[in-house]
Amino acid sequence: xxxxxxxxxxxxxxxxxxxxxxxxxxxxxxxxxxxxxxxxxxxxxxxxxxxxxxxxxxxxxxxxxxxxxxxxxxxxxxxxxxxxxxxxxxxxxxxxxxxxxxxxxxxxxxxxxxxxxxxxxxxxxxxxxxxxxxxxxxxxxxxxxxxxxxxxxxxxxxxxxxxxxxxxxxxxxxxxxxxxxxxxxxxxxxxxxxxxxxxxxxxxxxxxxxxxxxxxxxxxxxxxxxxxxxxxxxxxxxxxxxxxxxxxxxxxxxxxxxxxxxxxxxxxxx
Numbered sequence: 001x002x003x004x005x006x007x008x009x010x011x012x013x014x015x016x017x018x019x020x021x022x023x024x025x026x027x028x029x030x031x032x033x034x035x036x037x038x039x040x041x042x043x044x045x046x047x048x049x050x051x052x053x054x055x056x057x058x059x060x061x062x063x064x065x066x067x068x069x070x071x072x073x074x075x076x077x078x079x080x081x082x083x084x085x086x087x088x089x090x091x092x093x094x095x096x097x098x099x100x101x102x103x104x105x106x107x108x109x110x111x112x113x114x115x116x117x118x119x120x121x122x123x124x125x126x127x128x129x130x131x132x133x134x135x136x137x138x139x140x141x142x143x144x145x146x147x148x149x150x151x152x153x154x155x156x157x158x159x160x161x162x163x164x165x166x167x168x169x170x171x172x173x174x175x176x177x178x179x180x181x182x183x184x185x186x187x188x189x190x191x192x193x194x195x196x197x198x199x200x201x202x203x204x205x206x207x208x209x210x211x212x213x214x215x216x217x218x219x220x221x222x223x224x225x226x227x228x229x230x231x232x233x234x235x236x237x238x239x240x241x242x243x244x245x246x247x248x249x250x251x252x253x254x255x256x257x258x259x260x261x262x263x264x265x266x267x268x269x270x
Contacts, residue, residue: 004197005174009117013196013206015052016109016221019093021059022075027090029055031210031219032103044150048105051112055102059093062100070096091217098217109208109221110177110194111152114267117175126267127152131161154179154190163265169238170231172203172264178235181261191255193224201228211251224252235262 004010019027034047045054056075063070070079070093079092097103104112111127118126127148133140144151157163158179166176178193197204203226210219224242226235239246240253247253256262 003174003199005113006117006120008120009113010196012052012113012116013221013223016104016208017223019052020056021077021093024077024089024093027093027097028220028222029208030094030098030103030217031105031208031221032098032101033105033210044108044147045102047108047150048103049108049111049149050102050104055097055104059097059100059102062102063096068096094220095217104208104221106192106208107152107154107157108149109206110157110192111149113194113206114175115149129269130156131159132156154181154192157192157265158190158261158263162267164268166264166266168231169203169226169228169233169235169264172198173266174198175267177265177267178205178256179261179263179265180256180259181263183255183259185258187258187260191259193252196223201231202226203228207252209252209255213251222252224250235264 016029018025019029021027029052032048044050045058050058060071060073060075062068064073070077072078077089077093079089114126118124128145130148130152132144132148132151135141157177158181163177166172172195174195174197176195178195180191183189183191191207191209193205193207195203196206204223205226206221206223208221222242224240227239227241229238236257240250240256242250242252
């Protein structure tokens with residue numbers, strides 16, 4: 001039994017957790033949700049859908065274009081000591097990314113990782129197989145064919161046309177999804193976790209998220225675990241751990257509790 005995602009998918013997750021900046025390790029990709037700005041027709045890297053290498057390249061372009069002197073033309077970090085958090089280069093870069101709206105949202109992160117996974121394991125282009133909009137809405141359908149990753153939202157993954165519901169936590173497999181619908185204090189936010197590994201009773205997930213406790217600069221791609229302590233009970237009855245915080249101290253778990261709909265889903269027909 002395969003207990004984890006493909007090598008290419010795991011490498012992409014690693015690169016989100018350690019953006020490939022020249023000579024600077026451990027730059028964790030921030031979270032960015034374009035819904036706050038509502039930009040349309042932009043490159044996917046500018047709307048929270050970019051790959052790690054695209055985010056790194058765009059950071060270099062922004063630095064040069066606006067003379068911010070953070071990176072040179074080769075992508076080498078050049079910020080002066082008086083730059084905010086200059087004594088911690090990785091954190092300095094993270095602040096630069098956040099200030100310039102560079103990062104990834106939860107559905108963009110999942111789309112890019114699953115693209116890698118299904119390309120390597122089944123030789124298919126997942127983004128072009130997902131049902132996004134019907135053909136009768138021709139303009140949107142055409143856009144979804146030309147730029148599919150940009151059009152894939154949490155609701156696309158929650159559609160019965162693309163996924164089926166898994167009832168019990170013990171049935172979870174790598175590449176399955178945990179979907180939270182209408183969550184948050186105002187019940188106006190959807191969120192998605194990607195299952196990356198199943199090892200006995202421990203399920204590992206990855207996602208792009210923003211915890212309130214982390215403030216303006218602390219958010220981003222993160223990993224956590226769900227330990228199955230009672231396989232006959234639901235997800236919320238298990239032990240969720242992320243960043244050494246468990247259940248009610250874990251904001252991801254709290255978000256799951258707040259959700260109007262909490263579902264485990266598996267992609268179908270792939």
